[in-house]
Amino acid sequence: MRSAPESYELRDNMPEYNTSRPTSHNQYEDDSYAESSTLLDTEASTQELPSHSRSLLRRLGFSFFLFGLINNVLYVIILSAALDLVPPSTPKGIILFCNIFPSLLAKLGWPYILKGRIRYARRLYGCCLLSVTGMIVVALFDTLIMRLLGICLASFSSGLGELTFLQLSTTYHPPSVGGHSVGYFASGTGAAGLFGASVWWLVRGLGVRTGVGLSSVMPLVIPLTFHLLLPSSSAFASVTLSSDEDPEGSQSATPYTALPTDDVSEPVADALMSKVAGGLSPSDKWRLVKPLLPKYMLPLFAVYLLEYTINQGIAPTLLYPVPSPEEYWLLSRIIHSIRDYYPLWQLVYQATVFLSRSSISFGLPPLPARFLPLPAVLQAAVLTVLALESALGIFDGTSQGFSFTLVFFLISIEGICGGLAYVNVFYHINQDRHEAPASDDPERAKQEREFRIGSIGFSDSTGILLASLVSMPTEVELCKAQVARGKMFCKSL
Structure with a gap:
């Protein structure tokens, strides 16, 4: 059984319990940590580590x-x-x-x-x-x-x-x-x-x-x-990765030191914690949040607002005739009724979200922070094209198979953009420690890191909540537009 996190939090933050073990020179508080460095982002760096x-x-x-x-x-x-x-x-x-x-x-x-x-x-x-x-x-x-x-x-x-x-x-x-x-x-x-x-x-x-x-x-x-x-x-404490070194070769001013794992009891821990900062004040939190609003929160909010508006307001109206086995052998095996289109779009969306959210764990480099608004821009373009297709039938001049392929492709882009926005925003906020002012109090520094990554979370939920309100009239109006041009599929669901 591993010790409760209260204990290992203390180990990261109380130098007075240092033992005689050799200190590690990991850059665990390296303010110059490079934005482009990744978590074991190459196979070679991982293979060079000891098996343990x-x-x-x-x-x-x-x-x-x-x-x-x-x-x-x-x-x-x-x-x-x-x-x-x-x-x-x-x-x-x-x-x-x-x-x-x-x-x-x-x-x-x-x-x-x-x-x-x-x-x-x-x-x-x-x-x-x-x-x-x-x-x-x-x-x-x-x-x-x-x-x-x-x-x-x-x-x-x-x-x-x-x-x-x-x-x-x-x-x-x-x-x-x-x-x-x-x-x-x-x-x-x-x-x-x-x-x-x-x-x-x-x-x-x-x-x-x-x-x-x-x-x-x-x-x-x-x-x-x-x-x-x-x-x-x-x-x-003993894991040393080349990606954690300062780009200029300097060592962190505060090296990480291994601390005892089990011999700090809860009463002692509470007594020690009473000596450090009791918590962040509202003004402290606002100071930490303010720079995060345009850099992280707004892109994440925009992506989720657009994404769930597509999923709930537009995708249910992306309906086409049931393909005939004679013309579309493969497609006819997937689509058996008009009601099969929406679950299929959701499956495509979920699959591409999984792939894109797994991009960093697959070893791909993260998006540079300056490109974090890009998924929202692409998402807005996808929403515009799909809304026009639903309302006006801009793909009507093509074959049914080609129309299906275009919608499939656009929903895949939607899922990729949503997944990339999520994983990259939280990855960068985890790594972007240099934006939190340095503190002589290690407990306070830890609380600032925890607050900064926790403060981002409401932006995606707010986007989803707003999308749930926007998507209801969107679906109704798109269905009306389809009926007006003689496409009645949305009325038969």
Whole structure:
């Protein structure tokens, strides 16, 4: 059993407990850490590490992949089961609202309102309990109010969990190890889309009570992974990576020193913590957030607003005749009715989101920070073309197969842009430590790192929430435009 994170946070921040072990010269507080350096971004650099270090990195990557997968999979299952969870007369948008708004509250409340040291183990126990309770409520009760309450509990847990895992990544040093964590967490969140939709497809025949009830055991994977698989941050004290060196060859002024792992008791830890900063004030938080607004929050908000407007407002209207086997042998095996188009677009979207969110864990270099607005620009172009196609039929002059291919390509671009925006924004905020002013208090510096990455999270949820409101009239107006030009498919769904 690994020690609780309260202990390993202390190990990163209390020099008075240094032992006689040799100090490591990792750049764990290197303000000149290069923006373009990546987390073990080449096969050669990883292969040069000792086998023990490679094993630690694999365990770390797999742990954060599981965190991202399990944390987001219930969100996907609930959306996939929306048709089965509410009566036919109830707008399905209420499911999305209840699946997003509590998550947004968690992402706003915890980093901005609460202060002080994060107790990761307690937080994850709470998330697990909320998720399990929420899914059990959905499974056991047939009334709409109780099911919406269960969805809200699971949503709150998912938002708080995402925030917590991203903050947990900042406790790992050197910076490339923290980036390694973020890359695999993002990959796990992308895989949740495919995994969650597949799980519900397999269990939906069992009914809501059994299918959702079986899904309620999934959150238990998180505390098991946290205690049995996840390496502690101090385990990486001996990992030296060339990518963590100062570009000019200088060493960090504050080298990392390994500290005892188990001999700091909780009462002693609390006494020591009382000597350091009690928490960030509102003015401190505003000072830290202000430079993040245009650089990280706005691009992430814009991408998610555009992305979910496409998914919910435009994609449901991208409908074409059912292909005949004589003309389109392959396409006719995929599309059997008009209702098959929307699930197909969602599958394409989820698959490309997974691939793009996994780009850093696959070893691809991150986007340079100056290019972070680019996915939103491309997303806006995709939205414009797809909206024109839906309303005016700008692809009507082409064959059905060509029209299908163009829409397939554009939705793939949409998914790639959304995934790249997510993983690169959080990767850069994890690495961009030089923007937080240096502090003589290591506990305060740690809290600043945790707050900065946690403060970003509400921007994507706000984009999704706004998109859910924009997409409803968008879908209605696009359907009207199609009917006006004699295309009646949207009325037959």
